[in-house]
Amino acid sequence: MGSRGILFFADSWFSPSPAKPGLCERSDAILEFMPETANLIHEILPVGMLQCNCHIVGDSRTHEAIVIDPGDDAGQILEVIGRHRLKVRAIVITHTHIDHVAGLHRIHQATAAPVYIHPDDVELYRMLDMQAAWIGWKAPERVQVDQLLREGDSLRWGPFAAQVIHTPGHTQGSICLYMPSEIPEARAAVAAKSAERSPGRLFAGDTLFAGSIGRTDLWGGSFDAIIGSLKGKLLELPDDTIVYPGHGEATTIGRERSANPFLIGN
Numbered sequence: 001m002g003s004r005g006i007l008f009f010a011d012s013w014f015s016p017s018p019a020k021p022g023l024c025e026r027s028d029a030i031l032e033f034m035p036e037t038a039n040l041i042h043e044i045l046p047v048g049m050l051q052c053n054c055h056i057v058g059d060s061r062t063h064e065a066i067v068i069d070p071g072d073d074a075g076q077i078l079e080v081i082g083r084h085r086l087k088v089r090a091i092v093i094t095h096t097h098i099d100h101v102a103g104l105h106r107i108h109q110a111t112a113a114p115v116y117i118h119p120d121d122v123e124l125y126r127m128l129d130m131q132a133a134w135i136g137w138k139a140p141e142r143v144q145v146d147q148l149l150r151e152g153d154s155l156r157w158g159p160f161a162a163q164v165i166h167t168p169g170h171t172q173g174s175i176c177l178y179m180p181s182e183i184p185e186a187r188a189a190v191a192a193k194s195a196e197r198s199p200g201r202l203f204a205g206d207t208l209f210a211g212s213i214g215r216t217d218l219w220g221g222s223f224d225a226i227i228g229s230l231k232g233k234l235l236e237l238p239d240d241t242i243v244y245p246g247h248g249e250a251t252t253i254g255r256e257r258s259a260n261p262f263l264i265g266n
């Protein structure tokens with residue numbers, strides 16, 4: 001496949017694409033949503049040709065961290081991990097499209113952290129060579145999947161916790177990771193009653209984008225399933241929840257509820 005083919009693919013991987021701001025505007029958009037946090041480290045790296053958002057979410061006191069979707073550019077990801085002296089406790093994959101896992105082997109080797117994937121996306125991960133051929137990339141090395149993630153599972157690292165929400169539709173095993181608050185657990189109960197509660201964070205993979213939703217015409221995709229996941233699960237979250245999509249700028253549940261053409265009126 002020539003470069004035109006790849007570029008076409010890049011544009012269409014998460015269609016229909018919203019207007020794409022420049023990189024600086026994108027960073028500003030993300031910063032606009034960043035709540036004040038004392039100990040939370042949250043670095044967002046758009047990696048690879050398709051600019052998959054890789055997240056490094058860590059705690060500056062315990063140095064424990066997770067990495068979400070190491071889609072490529074492993075050297076950059078490892079540089080951020082090293083700069084903050086982080087110990088990676090888990091590598092979480094929102095879904096196993098190649099643009100979200102191409103850097104996984106190197107990050108897994110360098111950190112020895114366990115890899116978490118939903119069981120319904122394991123077969124798609126086994127098809128990585130076929131995905132690579134389809135997109136015209138060199139097939140990345142695969143890793144052993146250590147842990148299977150299911151609806152309602154909790155991940156804990158440092159003082160933080162996040163909950164797995166299974167959101168099939170873009171792929172059968174797509175998940176979102178919901179981090180209710182960055183507040184340390186011991187104070188969470190008090191904070192939950194407080195007006196000063198910080199908004200939660202949703203790592204949405206390719207299920208929800210600012211102004212759009214994930215495409216459903218690839219392997220295992222289902223439009224009915226993604227709409228069910230969005231309306232039945234993600235729209236149940238508070239409006240102030242900050243949404244970090246797998247590509248593009250951050251948004252909020254409230255903004256998408258009122259302005260996303262696929263979700264308006266829900």
Ligand SMILES: [Zn+2]
Pocket residue numbers: 095097170206
């Ligand atoms: Zn995808």
Ligand SMILES: [Zn+2]
Pocket residue numbers: 013014052097099100206246247
């Ligand atoms: Zn993607």
